[in-house]
Amino acid sequence: MMKTTTLTLFLTLIANISLSQNAILLENVNIVNLEKKRIDKNKSILVVDNKIVDVSKTKRTLLKKFDGKIIDCKGSYAIPSLVDMHHHMTMGDFNFSGGGSTKKQLEVLEQLVLYGVQAILNPNNPIGVSSEVIEKVKDKANKYPFTYFTGPSIAPKNGGWGSYYVENNTEVIKIIDSLHSLKFRHVKFTYDDMSWLGGEHPIFDKELMKFLINYAHSKDMKVLVHVADLEKAKTVLRLGVDGLVHGIVTEKVDDEFLKLMQKNNAIYIPTATIYETSFNFQKSVKRQFKFDVWNSYTEKYEDSLTNDASNKQWNTWWPKAESLKYQLENLYFNTKKVQESGNILITGTDAGTPGVITGVSIYNELSLTQKAGVDTFEILKATIKNPLEFLGLYKYTGELKKNKLANLIIMKKNPIDDIDNINSSWLILYKGKIVSKK
Ligand SMILES: [Zn+2]
Structure with missing residues (x-):
C-alpha cells in the first residue's frame, strides 16, 4: 500500500x-x-x-x-560531491597559475566544479580579492562551488606561514573586525616556528594568542590554526581553537590531544597530499596525476611539474624536507587515531602550493586517507558530511x-x-x- x-x-x-x-x-x-x-x-x-x-x-x-x-x-x-577544506585557489604549479587576481581564482573554482568539488575553504587569501570572489560566487551560484575564506593567515612579526602580522591586541582587533564586517566566519593563525623543516621563526606569545582566539569567538567566528607539532597543537587547543588545518606530523598524538579535540569539537584536516609532496615532490605529483579522470591537464603541464628541474626547485626551497619522509608514518597513524576516537576528520589538500594540483589532489587525498587505514564510508564522511556540517551547508547538500x-x-x-x-x-x-x- x-x-x-x-x-x-x-x-x-x-x-x-x-x-x-x-x-x-x-x-x-x-x-x-x-x-x-x-x-x-x-x-x-x-x-x-x-x-x-x-x-x-x-x-x-x-x-x-x-x-x-x-x-x-x-x-x-x-x-x-566532495569538499576540499584547504585550498589556496591556485592551480598548483611554480608559476602560481590562478593566483592573485579575482578572475584567475574564479577559473580555479570552475576547475574544481569539473572534479565534483562542491565547497572549499581557503585558509590564506588577501581580504580584497576574497571579498570580490565572494560577490562573484554569489552572483553565479550555479557555476562556482560554495567558497569560504579565513582571510590572510595571521602570524606574529616575522612568524612562519603568515601573510598578516600582528604585534598587539589593537592590531588583532583591527584585522578581526575587518574580517567580521565582511561577514567572514573563520579566522586562521599560525603557530609554527618551522624548526621541524629546518626553519627558525618567532611564534605567538601565549597571551596575544589567547586574546585573538577569545576576540574571534566573541564575534562568533571560528578559529583555525596552522600547527605541525603535538605540544603546540595541545597549547592552542587548551586555549579553545576550533580546528587544525594540517595534521600533526612530528610525533604520534596522545590521549590528552584527542580529549582536547573532543572537548573543543575541533576539526582535523590532515592534508596528507602536501606532506607527501613536501617529503617526496616528484613521486607525489606523479601520484596525483594518476587521478586526472577528466584529462584536464596536458601532458606538457604534467611533465613540467614532474621533471627533475621542478623536483630540484622544491628541494632548494626545503633542503631538509626529503629527509623527513619518516615522519609520514606519524601523519597516517594520527589520521586514523583522530577518526577512530570519534573526532571530526575532514579532508583538505593544501592545493595551490606548488606540487599540490587543483582537482586531482582531492581524489589523491581520499586515496591517502585510505592508505592511513580509515574505513571507506568514514573517508567519504570526512570529505562530504563533516566539512559541510562545519560550514553550515549540510541542511542543503551532501x-x-x-x-x-x-x-x-x-x-x-x-x-x-x-x-x-x-x-x-x-x-x-x-x-x-x-x-x-x-
Ligand atoms: Zn595552506
Whole structure:
C-alpha cells in the first residue's frame, strides 16, 4: 500500500514537470548512503532544476510522458560531491597559475566544479580579492562551488606561514573586525616556528594568542590554526581553537590531544597530499596525476611539474624536507587515531602550493586517507558530511535525497570497496547541471 502511494505521488510529480527542460532522471543507480553506511541499490534519482526532487525505484517504462533527460546508470554508484577544506585557489604549479587576481581564482573554482568539488575553504587569501570572489560566487551560484575564506593567515612579526602580522591586541582587533564586517566566519593563525623543516621563526606569545582566539569567538567566528607539532597543537587547543588545518606530523598524538579535540569539537584536516609532496615532490605529483579522470591537464603541464628541474626547485626551497619522509608514518597513524576516537576528520589538500594540483589532489587525498587505514564510508564522511556540517551547508547538500541540491558524482565501480574507484567516475552534476561526462 505504502509503495503504491509513493509511486502515485511520483507519477503525479513527473506529470507536473514533464515539460521541464531541466529535468534529469538518473536510472538504476546504486546510492552510497553515508548516514546508514550502506548501499541503496537500483534507485532512480529525479533531478529538477538544481535539486533532487525524488529518489525511488521507478523504472523508465513508467515514465512515458517524461520529457527530461534519462541517463541509464546501471551498475554505477553515486556519491554526493566532495569538499576540499584547504585550498589556496591556485592551480598548483611554480608559476602560481590562478593566483592573485579575482578572475584567475574564479577559473580555479570552475576547475574544481569539473572534479565534483562542491565547497572549499581557503585558509590564506588577501581580504580584497576574497571579498570580490565572494560577490562573484554569489552572483553565479550555479557555476562556482560554495567558497569560504579565513582571510590572510595571521602570524606574529616575522612568524612562519603568515601573510598578516600582528604585534598587539589593537592590531588583532583591527584585522578581526575587518574580517567580521565582511561577514567572514573563520579566522586562521599560525603557530609554527618551522624548526621541524629546518626553519627558525618567532611564534605567538601565549597571551596575544589567547586574546585573538577569545576576540574571534566573541564575534562568533571560528578559529583555525596552522600547527605541525603535538605540544603546540595541545597549547592552542587548551586555549579553545576550533580546528587544525594540517595534521600533526612530528610525533604520534596522545590521549590528552584527542580529549582536547573532543572537548573543543575541533576539526582535523590532515592534508596528507602536501606532506607527501613536501617529503617526496616528484613521486607525489606523479601520484596525483594518476587521478586526472577528466584529462584536464596536458601532458606538457604534467611533465613540467614532474621533471627533475621542478623536483630540484622544491628541494632548494626545503633542503631538509626529503629527509623527513619518516615522519609520514606519524601523519597516517594520527589520521586514523583522530577518526577512530570519534573526532571530526575532514579532508583538505593544501592545493595551490606548488606540487599540490587543483582537482586531482582531492581524489589523491581520499586515496591517502585510505592508505592511513580509515574505513571507506568514514573517508567519504570526512570529505562530504563533516566539512559541510562545519560550514553550515549540510541542511542543503551532501545527501542524495529529496530536497537536497543535486551535487553528485557517478562512478562505475564501488568506492566503498576501494576509494581509488573514484577514478572510474563518468558523470558529475553540480546544482542539477551536467558539468563533466564521459
Ligand atoms: Zn595552506
